[in-house]
Amino acid sequence: MSVYELPAGVPSVRLTGRFITPDGRPLTGRLTFAPPSVLTMSDADTISHTAAVVEIRAEDLGRFAVNLIATDAPGISPRGWTYLVTERLKGAQMREYPIMLPERHGGGAVDLADLAPVSPYSGRYLPVVGPTGATGPQGAPGEVSRVELEDLEERMAxxxxxxxxxxxxxxxxxxxxxxxxxxxxxxxxxxxxxxxxxxxxxxxxxxxxxxxxxxxxxxxx
Structure with a gap:
Protein backbone atom coordinates (compact mmCIF):
# COMPACT_ATOMS: atom_id res chain seq x y z
CA MET A 1 0.00 0.00 0.00
CA SER A 2 1.90 3.07 -1.30
CA VAL A 3 1.15 6.50 0.21
CA TYR A 4 2.55 9.53 -1.59
CA GLU A 5 3.58 12.68 0.25
CA LEU A 6 2.34 16.01 -1.11
CA PRO A 7 4.85 18.76 -1.98
CA ALA A 8 6.03 21.08 0.76
CA GLY A 9 3.65 24.00 1.26
CA VAL A 10 0.55 22.04 0.17
CA PRO A 11 -1.67 21.45 3.24
CA SER A 12 -2.84 17.84 3.30
CA VAL A 13 -5.02 15.45 5.27
CA ARG A 14 -4.33 11.73 5.63
CA LEU A 15 -7.48 9.72 4.95
CA THR A 16 -7.65 6.06 5.99
CA GLY A 17 -10.26 3.35 5.94
CA ARG A 18 -11.06 -0.34 5.79
CA PHE A 19 -13.66 -2.27 3.75
CA ILE A 20 -14.87 -5.74 4.76
CA THR A 21 -17.90 -7.98 4.24
CA PRO A 22 -20.32 -8.56 7.15
CA ASP A 23 -18.49 -11.81 7.96
CA GLY A 24 -15.08 -10.10 8.09
CA ARG A 25 -13.59 -10.88 4.68
CA PRO A 26 -11.56 -7.98 3.23
CA LEU A 27 -12.81 -6.33 0.05
CA THR A 28 -10.71 -5.33 -2.94
CA GLY A 29 -11.31 -2.66 -5.54
CA ARG A 30 -10.72 0.99 -6.31
CA LEU A 31 -11.51 4.32 -4.64
CA THR A 32 -11.53 7.60 -6.55
CA PHE A 33 -11.32 11.03 -4.88
CA ALA A 34 -12.23 13.64 -7.47
CA PRO A 35 -11.88 17.40 -6.77
CA PRO A 36 -12.90 20.03 -9.33
CA SER A 37 -11.00 19.31 -12.56
CA VAL A 38 -8.17 21.75 -11.74
CA LEU A 39 -6.92 23.06 -8.38
CA THR A 40 -4.59 26.05 -8.40
CA MET A 41 -2.48 26.67 -5.26
CA SER A 42 -0.71 29.98 -5.77
CA ASP A 43 0.92 29.97 -2.32
CA ALA A 44 2.66 26.67 -3.14
CA ASP A 45 3.21 27.37 -6.87
CA THR A 46 1.39 24.12 -7.64
CA ILE A 47 -1.45 23.00 -9.94
CA SER A 48 -3.36 19.75 -9.36
CA HIS A 49 -5.21 17.96 -12.17
CA THR A 50 -7.66 15.01 -12.36
CA ALA A 51 -8.48 12.71 -9.42
CA ALA A 52 -6.65 10.61 -6.84
CA VAL A 53 -7.10 6.86 -7.35
CA VAL A 54 -6.43 4.30 -4.61
CA GLU A 55 -6.26 0.58 -5.36
CA ILE A 56 -7.21 -1.82 -2.54
CA ARG A 57 -5.45 -5.12 -3.24
CA ALA A 58 -5.84 -8.53 -1.59
CA GLU A 59 -2.66 -8.06 0.42
CA ASP A 60 -4.02 -4.78 1.87
CA LEU A 61 -6.69 -6.75 3.79
CA GLY A 62 -9.32 -4.15 2.92
CA ARG A 63 -7.29 -1.19 4.26
CA PHE A 64 -6.18 1.97 2.46
CA ALA A 65 -4.43 5.24 3.26
CA VAL A 66 -3.97 8.33 1.10
CA ASN A 67 -2.75 11.90 1.57
CA LEU A 68 -5.13 14.41 -0.02
CA ILE A 69 -5.03 18.17 -0.48
CA ALA A 70 -7.01 19.91 2.28
CA THR A 71 -10.26 21.32 0.91
CA ASP A 72 -9.75 24.62 2.75
CA ALA A 73 -6.04 25.08 1.98
CA PRO A 74 -5.12 28.80 1.88
CA GLY A 75 -4.50 30.34 -1.52
CA ILE A 76 -6.33 27.52 -3.31
CA SER A 77 -8.76 28.10 -6.19
CA PRO A 78 -11.63 27.35 -6.40
CA ARG A 79 -12.76 27.83 -2.81
CA GLY A 80 -15.41 25.87 -0.91
CA TRP A 81 -15.06 22.67 -2.94
CA THR A 82 -15.51 19.01 -1.98
CA TYR A 83 -14.16 15.65 -3.08
CA LEU A 84 -16.53 13.31 -4.91
CA VAL A 85 -15.77 9.83 -3.55
CA THR A 86 -16.52 6.85 -5.80
CA GLU A 87 -16.35 3.35 -4.30
CA ARG A 88 -15.90 0.50 -6.79
CA LEU A 89 -15.44 -2.65 -4.70
CA LYS A 90 -15.56 -6.23 -5.91
CA GLY A 91 -19.02 -7.70 -5.26
CA ALA A 92 -20.41 -4.48 -3.75
CA GLN A 93 -22.74 -1.81 -5.04
CA MET A 94 -20.97 1.24 -6.44
CA ARG A 95 -21.44 4.37 -4.31
CA GLU A 96 -20.75 8.06 -4.86
CA TYR A 97 -20.87 10.82 -2.22
CA PRO A 98 -19.09 14.11 -1.41
CA ILE A 99 -16.76 14.73 1.53
CA MET A 100 -14.85 17.72 2.91
CA LEU A 101 -11.31 17.43 4.29
CA PRO A 102 -10.51 20.72 6.05
CA GLU A 103 -6.95 21.41 7.14
CA ARG A 104 -7.86 21.17 10.84
CA HIS A 105 -7.73 17.39 10.36
CA GLY A 106 -4.07 17.64 9.38
CA GLY A 107 -2.85 16.83 12.86
CA GLY A 108 -3.93 13.20 12.53
CA ALA A 109 -5.53 10.68 10.20
CA VAL A 110 -9.25 10.84 9.41
CA ASP A 111 -11.19 7.63 8.83
CA LEU A 112 -13.55 7.48 5.87
CA ALA A 113 -16.09 5.63 8.05
CA ASP A 114 -16.58 8.90 9.97
CA LEU A 115 -17.39 10.82 6.77
CA ALA A 116 -19.21 8.39 4.45
CA PRO A 117 -23.03 8.48 4.49
CA VAL A 118 -25.08 5.53 5.69
CA SER A 119 -26.96 3.78 2.88
CA PRO A 120 -30.72 3.51 3.43
CA TYR A 121 -32.21 0.04 3.89
CA SER A 122 -33.63 -1.17 0.57
CA GLY A 123 -34.49 -4.79 1.35
CA ARG A 124 -37.74 -6.42 2.33
CA TYR A 125 -39.27 -6.39 5.78
CA LEU A 126 -40.46 -9.61 7.41
CA PRO A 127 -44.22 -9.44 7.91
CA VAL A 128 -45.50 -10.26 11.40
CA VAL A 129 -48.59 -12.47 11.27
CA GLY A 130 -51.18 -11.89 13.95
CA PRO A 131 -53.75 -14.35 15.36
CA THR A 132 -56.40 -15.77 13.04
CA GLY A 133 -59.79 -14.10 13.32
CA ALA A 134 -63.19 -15.71 13.49
CA THR A 135 -64.56 -17.33 10.32
CA GLY A 136 -67.22 -15.22 8.64
CA PRO A 137 -70.26 -16.38 6.70
CA GLN A 138 -69.71 -17.67 3.19
CA GLY A 139 -70.54 -15.16 0.50
CA ALA A 140 -72.59 -15.67 -2.59
CA PRO A 141 -70.77 -17.26 -5.55
CA GLY A 142 -69.38 -14.73 -7.97
CA GLU A 143 -69.53 -14.64 -11.74
CA VAL A 144 -65.75 -14.87 -12.31
CA SER A 145 -64.44 -18.31 -13.26
CA ARG A 146 -61.45 -19.99 -11.63
CA VAL A 147 -59.41 -19.54 -14.82
CA GLU A 148 -60.15 -15.81 -14.81
CA LEU A 149 -59.18 -15.54 -11.15
CA GLU A 150 -55.88 -17.33 -11.76
CA ASP A 151 -55.17 -15.09 -14.73
CA LEU A 152 -55.94 -12.00 -12.63
CA GLU A 153 -53.70 -13.25 -9.83
CA GLU A 154 -50.88 -13.89 -12.30
CA ARG A 155 -51.14 -10.35 -13.68
CA MET A 156 -51.56 -8.63 -10.32
CA ALA A 157 -48.90 -10.63 -8.46
Missing part, protein backbone atom coordinates in the same frame (compact mmCIF):
# COMPACT_ATOMS: atom_id res chain seq x y z
CA UNK A 158 -46.51 -12.19 -11.01
CA UNK A 159 -44.40 -15.10 -9.84
CA UNK A 160 -40.65 -14.53 -9.37
CA UNK A 161 -38.53 -14.92 -12.50
CA UNK A 162 -34.93 -16.13 -12.60
CA UNK A 163 -32.57 -14.58 -15.17
CA UNK A 164 -29.05 -15.91 -15.82
CA UNK A 165 -25.99 -13.90 -16.88
CA UNK A 166 -23.73 -16.45 -18.58
CA UNK A 167 -20.82 -14.22 -19.59
CA UNK A 168 -19.02 -11.77 -17.34
CA UNK A 169 -20.26 -8.19 -17.68
CA UNK A 170 -20.29 -5.07 -15.51
CA UNK A 171 -23.78 -4.18 -16.85
CA UNK A 172 -26.59 -6.71 -16.89
CA UNK A 173 -29.60 -5.79 -19.06
CA UNK A 174 -32.68 -7.79 -18.13
CA UNK A 175 -35.95 -7.85 -20.11
CA UNK A 176 -39.14 -8.67 -18.21
CA UNK A 177 -42.94 -8.63 -18.51
CA UNK A 178 -43.81 -7.39 -15.02
CA UNK A 179 -46.52 -4.69 -14.96
CA UNK A 180 -44.37 -2.69 -12.51
CA UNK A 181 -40.63 -2.15 -11.88
CA UNK A 182 -39.71 -5.43 -10.15
CA UNK A 183 -37.37 -5.89 -7.20
CA UNK A 184 -34.06 -7.40 -8.31
CA UNK A 185 -31.83 -9.64 -6.18
CA UNK A 186 -28.42 -10.65 -7.53
CA UNK A 187 -26.48 -13.86 -6.80
CA UNK A 188 -23.07 -15.08 -7.93
CA UNK A 189 -22.43 -18.55 -9.38
CA UNK A 190 -21.98 -20.03 -5.89
CA UNK A 191 -25.39 -18.74 -4.78
CA UNK A 192 -24.08 -15.88 -2.62
CA UNK A 193 -26.15 -12.70 -2.80
CA UNK A 194 -24.23 -9.51 -3.55
CA UNK A 195 -24.93 -5.91 -4.47
CA UNK A 196 -25.31 -3.93 -7.68
CA UNK A 197 -26.93 -0.66 -8.69
CA UNK A 198 -30.41 -1.46 -10.04
CA UNK A 199 -32.12 0.87 -12.50
CA UNK A 200 -35.31 0.62 -14.57
CA UNK A 201 -34.63 2.48 -17.84
CA UNK A 202 -37.94 1.35 -19.36
CA UNK A 203 -41.18 -0.37 -18.35
CA UNK A 204 -39.87 -3.73 -19.63
CA UNK A 205 -36.17 -3.50 -18.80
CA UNK A 206 -34.07 -3.60 -15.64
CA UNK A 207 -30.32 -3.05 -15.49
CA UNK A 208 -27.76 -3.92 -12.80
CA UNK A 209 -24.44 -2.02 -12.74
CA UNK A 210 -21.34 -3.47 -11.05
CA UNK A 211 -17.87 -2.12 -10.43
CA UNK A 212 -16.39 -5.24 -12.08
CA UNK A 213 -17.54 -7.76 -14.69
CA UNK A 214 -19.69 -10.41 -12.97
CA UNK A 215 -21.56 -13.63 -13.84
CA UNK A 216 -24.46 -15.15 -11.94
CA UNK A 217 -28.21 -14.81 -11.82
CA UNK A 218 -30.89 -12.29 -10.89
CA UNK A 219 -34.28 -13.03 -9.34
CA UNK A 220 -37.05 -10.57 -10.27
CA UNK A 221 -40.20 -10.34 -8.18
Missing amino acids: PRPVTWTQGHASSLWTISHSFPYPPAVRVFDTSGREFGGRVDHPSSSTATVQFAFAETGMAILS
Whole structure:
Protein backbone atom coordinates (compact mmCIF):
# COMPACT_ATOMS: atom_id res chain seq x y z
CA MET A 1 0.00 0.00 0.00
CA SER A 2 1.90 3.07 -1.30
CA VAL A 3 1.15 6.50 0.21
CA TYR A 4 2.55 9.53 -1.59
CA GLU A 5 3.58 12.68 0.25
CA LEU A 6 2.34 16.01 -1.11
CA PRO A 7 4.85 18.76 -1.98
CA ALA A 8 6.03 21.08 0.76
CA GLY A 9 3.65 24.00 1.26
CA VAL A 10 0.55 22.04 0.17
CA PRO A 11 -1.67 21.45 3.24
CA SER A 12 -2.84 17.84 3.30
CA VAL A 13 -5.02 15.45 5.27
CA ARG A 14 -4.33 11.73 5.63
CA LEU A 15 -7.48 9.72 4.95
CA THR A 16 -7.65 6.06 5.99
CA GLY A 17 -10.26 3.35 5.94
CA ARG A 18 -11.06 -0.34 5.79
CA PHE A 19 -13.66 -2.27 3.75
CA ILE A 20 -14.87 -5.74 4.76
CA THR A 21 -17.90 -7.98 4.24
CA PRO A 22 -20.32 -8.56 7.15
CA ASP A 23 -18.49 -11.81 7.96
CA GLY A 24 -15.08 -10.10 8.09
CA ARG A 25 -13.59 -10.88 4.68
CA PRO A 26 -11.56 -7.98 3.23
CA LEU A 27 -12.81 -6.33 0.05
CA THR A 28 -10.71 -5.33 -2.94
CA GLY A 29 -11.31 -2.66 -5.54
CA ARG A 30 -10.72 0.99 -6.31
CA LEU A 31 -11.51 4.32 -4.64
CA THR A 32 -11.53 7.60 -6.55
CA PHE A 33 -11.32 11.03 -4.88
CA ALA A 34 -12.23 13.64 -7.47
CA PRO A 35 -11.88 17.40 -6.77
CA PRO A 36 -12.90 20.03 -9.33
CA SER A 37 -11.00 19.31 -12.56
CA VAL A 38 -8.17 21.75 -11.74
CA LEU A 39 -6.92 23.06 -8.38
CA THR A 40 -4.59 26.05 -8.40
CA MET A 41 -2.48 26.67 -5.26
CA SER A 42 -0.71 29.98 -5.77
CA ASP A 43 0.92 29.97 -2.32
CA ALA A 44 2.66 26.67 -3.14
CA ASP A 45 3.21 27.37 -6.87
CA THR A 46 1.39 24.12 -7.64
CA ILE A 47 -1.45 23.00 -9.94
CA SER A 48 -3.36 19.75 -9.36
CA HIS A 49 -5.21 17.96 -12.17
CA THR A 50 -7.66 15.01 -12.36
CA ALA A 51 -8.48 12.71 -9.42
CA ALA A 52 -6.65 10.61 -6.84
CA VAL A 53 -7.10 6.86 -7.35
CA VAL A 54 -6.43 4.30 -4.61
CA GLU A 55 -6.26 0.58 -5.36
CA ILE A 56 -7.21 -1.82 -2.54
CA ARG A 57 -5.45 -5.12 -3.24
CA ALA A 58 -5.84 -8.53 -1.59
CA GLU A 59 -2.66 -8.06 0.42
CA ASP A 60 -4.02 -4.78 1.87
CA LEU A 61 -6.69 -6.75 3.79
CA GLY A 62 -9.32 -4.15 2.92
CA ARG A 63 -7.29 -1.19 4.26
CA PHE A 64 -6.18 1.97 2.46
CA ALA A 65 -4.43 5.24 3.26
CA VAL A 66 -3.97 8.33 1.10
CA ASN A 67 -2.75 11.90 1.57
CA LEU A 68 -5.13 14.41 -0.02
CA ILE A 69 -5.03 18.17 -0.48
CA ALA A 70 -7.01 19.91 2.28
CA THR A 71 -10.26 21.32 0.91
CA ASP A 72 -9.75 24.62 2.75
CA ALA A 73 -6.04 25.08 1.98
CA PRO A 74 -5.12 28.80 1.88
CA GLY A 75 -4.50 30.34 -1.52
CA ILE A 76 -6.33 27.52 -3.31
CA SER A 77 -8.76 28.10 -6.19
CA PRO A 78 -11.63 27.35 -6.40
CA ARG A 79 -12.76 27.83 -2.81
CA GLY A 80 -15.41 25.87 -0.91
CA TRP A 81 -15.06 22.67 -2.94
CA THR A 82 -15.51 19.01 -1.98
CA TYR A 83 -14.16 15.65 -3.08
CA LEU A 84 -16.53 13.31 -4.91
CA VAL A 85 -15.77 9.83 -3.55
CA THR A 86 -16.52 6.85 -5.80
CA GLU A 87 -16.35 3.35 -4.30
CA ARG A 88 -15.90 0.50 -6.79
CA LEU A 89 -15.44 -2.65 -4.70
CA LYS A 90 -15.56 -6.23 -5.91
CA GLY A 91 -19.02 -7.70 -5.26
CA ALA A 92 -20.41 -4.48 -3.75
CA GLN A 93 -22.74 -1.81 -5.04
CA MET A 94 -20.97 1.24 -6.44
CA ARG A 95 -21.44 4.37 -4.31
CA GLU A 96 -20.75 8.06 -4.86
CA TYR A 97 -20.87 10.82 -2.22
CA PRO A 98 -19.09 14.11 -1.41
CA ILE A 99 -16.76 14.73 1.53
CA MET A 100 -14.85 17.72 2.91
CA LEU A 101 -11.31 17.43 4.29
CA PRO A 102 -10.51 20.72 6.05
CA GLU A 103 -6.95 21.41 7.14
CA ARG A 104 -7.86 21.17 10.84
CA HIS A 105 -7.73 17.39 10.36
CA GLY A 106 -4.07 17.64 9.38
CA GLY A 107 -2.85 16.83 12.86
CA GLY A 108 -3.93 13.20 12.53
CA ALA A 109 -5.53 10.68 10.20
CA VAL A 110 -9.25 10.84 9.41
CA ASP A 111 -11.19 7.63 8.83
CA LEU A 112 -13.55 7.48 5.87
CA ALA A 113 -16.09 5.63 8.05
CA ASP A 114 -16.58 8.90 9.97
CA LEU A 115 -17.39 10.82 6.77
CA ALA A 116 -19.21 8.39 4.45
CA PRO A 117 -23.03 8.48 4.49
CA VAL A 118 -25.08 5.53 5.69
CA SER A 119 -26.96 3.78 2.88
CA PRO A 120 -30.72 3.51 3.43
CA TYR A 121 -32.21 0.04 3.89
CA SER A 122 -33.63 -1.17 0.57
CA GLY A 123 -34.49 -4.79 1.35
CA ARG A 124 -37.74 -6.42 2.33
CA TYR A 125 -39.27 -6.39 5.78
CA LEU A 126 -40.46 -9.61 7.41
CA PRO A 127 -44.22 -9.44 7.91
CA VAL A 128 -45.50 -10.26 11.40
CA VAL A 129 -48.59 -12.47 11.27
CA GLY A 130 -51.18 -11.89 13.95
CA PRO A 131 -53.75 -14.35 15.36
CA THR A 132 -56.40 -15.77 13.04
CA GLY A 133 -59.79 -14.10 13.32
CA ALA A 134 -63.19 -15.71 13.49
CA THR A 135 -64.56 -17.33 10.32
CA GLY A 136 -67.22 -15.22 8.64
CA PRO A 137 -70.26 -16.38 6.70
CA GLN A 138 -69.71 -17.67 3.19
CA GLY A 139 -70.54 -15.16 0.50
CA ALA A 140 -72.59 -15.67 -2.59
CA PRO A 141 -70.77 -17.26 -5.55
CA GLY A 142 -69.38 -14.73 -7.97
CA GLU A 143 -69.53 -14.64 -11.74
CA VAL A 144 -65.75 -14.87 -12.31
CA SER A 145 -64.44 -18.31 -13.26
CA ARG A 146 -61.45 -19.99 -11.63
CA VAL A 147 -59.41 -19.54 -14.82
CA GLU A 148 -60.15 -15.81 -14.81
CA LEU A 149 -59.18 -15.54 -11.15
CA GLU A 150 -55.88 -17.33 -11.76
CA ASP A 151 -55.17 -15.09 -14.73
CA LEU A 152 -55.94 -12.00 -12.63
CA GLU A 153 -53.70 -13.25 -9.83
CA GLU A 154 -50.88 -13.89 -12.30
CA ARG A 155 -51.14 -10.35 -13.68
CA MET A 156 -51.56 -8.63 -10.32
CA ALA A 157 -48.90 -10.63 -8.46
CA PRO A 158 -46.51 -12.19 -11.01
CA ARG A 159 -44.40 -15.10 -9.84
CA PRO A 160 -40.65 -14.53 -9.37
CA VAL A 161 -38.53 -14.92 -12.50
CA THR A 162 -34.93 -16.13 -12.60
CA TRP A 163 -32.57 -14.58 -15.17
CA THR A 164 -29.05 -15.91 -15.82
CA GLN A 165 -25.99 -13.90 -16.88
CA GLY A 166 -23.73 -16.45 -18.58
CA HIS A 167 -20.82 -14.22 -19.59
CA ALA A 168 -19.02 -11.77 -17.34
CA SER A 169 -20.26 -8.19 -17.68
CA SER A 170 -20.29 -5.07 -15.51
CA LEU A 171 -23.78 -4.18 -16.85
CA TRP A 172 -26.59 -6.71 -16.89
CA THR A 173 -29.60 -5.79 -19.06
CA ILE A 174 -32.68 -7.79 -18.13
CA SER A 175 -35.95 -7.85 -20.11
CA HIS A 176 -39.14 -8.67 -18.21
CA SER A 177 -42.94 -8.63 -18.51
CA PHE A 178 -43.81 -7.39 -15.02
CA PRO A 179 -46.52 -4.69 -14.96
CA TYR A 180 -44.37 -2.69 -12.51
CA PRO A 181 -40.63 -2.15 -11.88
CA PRO A 182 -39.71 -5.43 -10.15
CA ALA A 183 -37.37 -5.89 -7.20
CA VAL A 184 -34.06 -7.40 -8.31
CA ARG A 185 -31.83 -9.64 -6.18
CA VAL A 186 -28.42 -10.65 -7.53
CA PHE A 187 -26.48 -13.86 -6.80
CA ASP A 188 -23.07 -15.08 -7.93
CA THR A 189 -22.43 -18.55 -9.38
CA SER A 190 -21.98 -20.03 -5.89
CA GLY A 191 -25.39 -18.74 -4.78
CA ARG A 192 -24.08 -15.88 -2.62
CA GLU A 193 -26.15 -12.70 -2.80
CA PHE A 194 -24.23 -9.51 -3.55
CA GLY A 195 -24.93 -5.91 -4.47
CA GLY A 196 -25.31 -3.93 -7.68
CA ARG A 197 -26.93 -0.66 -8.69
CA VAL A 198 -30.41 -1.46 -10.04
CA ASP A 199 -32.12 0.87 -12.50
CA HIS A 200 -35.31 0.62 -14.57
CA PRO A 201 -34.63 2.48 -17.84
CA SER A 202 -37.94 1.35 -19.36
CA SER A 203 -41.18 -0.37 -18.35
CA SER A 204 -39.87 -3.73 -19.63
CA THR A 205 -36.17 -3.50 -18.80
CA ALA A 206 -34.07 -3.60 -15.64
CA THR A 207 -30.32 -3.05 -15.49
CA VAL A 208 -27.76 -3.92 -12.80
CA GLN A 209 -24.44 -2.02 -12.74
CA PHE A 210 -21.34 -3.47 -11.05
CA ALA A 211 -17.87 -2.12 -10.43
CA PHE A 212 -16.39 -5.24 -12.08
CA ALA A 213 -17.54 -7.76 -14.69
CA GLU A 214 -19.69 -10.41 -12.97
CA THR A 215 -21.56 -13.63 -13.84
CA GLY A 216 -24.46 -15.15 -11.94
CA MET A 217 -28.21 -14.81 -11.82
CA ALA A 218 -30.89 -12.29 -10.89
CA ILE A 219 -34.28 -13.03 -9.34
CA LEU A 220 -37.05 -10.57 -10.27
CA SER A 221 -40.20 -10.34 -8.18
